[in-house]
Amino acid sequence: MNDVTLDPLLWLTLEAGDEALLERWMVSEGDVVHAGELLAQVRLVQQTVDIAAPHSGVLESILVPAGERCGRGAVLARVIPL
Secondary structure (H helix, E strand, O other), X not given: OEEEEOOHHHHHHOOOOOEXXXXXXXXXXXXXXXXXXXXXXXXXXOEEEEEXXXXXXXXXXXOOOOOOEEEOOOXXXXXXXX
């Protein structure tokens, strides 16, 4: 199982503070996703950032629903490898 997280480098390069807003998911639980595929969009301060699948597999679970805030290092979702 692979976690989908906010890349720690985003926080450094965007000077994003300590919190992000998950704006929307482009996929649903149970969907097959491919490495690099756009999964979600999050807002860090004043910039929206795309979150891509780290690996191909099945999106097992979404842990942070759209509209919720999450902190640094939060696990957004889990992907089960194919």
